[in-house]
Amino acid sequence: EDQVTQSPEALRLQEGESSSLNCSYTVSGLRGLFWYRQDPGKGPEFLFTLYSAGEEKEKERLKATLTKKESFLHITAPKPEDSATYLCAVQGTGTYKYIFGTGTRLKVLA
């Protein structure tokens, strides 16, 4: 059964304190792994798609990496405006369906 586990559930960082969020997955053939940001009261905002092990994507202070079993979202020198819930999802081959993790709630303190 396809499954996604995110850790930690919650993370508090000081402004400028870099860290990483983890997304472990089990899927029968990976079509894509997706990272989203979700602010309170809003829908998820698309960040990255990763397709194969070794792939990396960057956007501002965020960098996503992928291995055959997990993905990391690295946050470099975060700012308070990076506070949000970060969601990971996978899509298996031959399906349009996403399987989401429960997310990591990130709080960056000024």
Place this chain on the structure above:
Amino acid sequence: SAVISQKPSRDICQRGTSLTIQCQVDSQVTMMFWYRQQPGQSLTLIATANQGSEATYESGFVIDKFPISRPNLTFSTLTVSNMSPEDSSIYLCSVEGQGYNEQFFGPGTRLTVL
């Protein structure tokens, strides 16, 4: 990316009533998806709505409880029928983007059932 709007943004409803949620996209899309996000839980796919065909429901979701319409390539509705407090959740629609596999989400409808 597509611009997606949902109506209503939030509602408080009484047990036993029904609510219809609308999803409008600013471009024509083949596949539209409806998700539920319960407090503290991940997004769960309810059904996939393709224009011109019956919606495809995921395990645990049935058409009598969550009827869906897809009259054209830019619009869909999800009805939550005979509501109970367990239906209190955020309901999200999403669409596949022009790129490969990405889904883009609407702002969500926050439903509270008393």
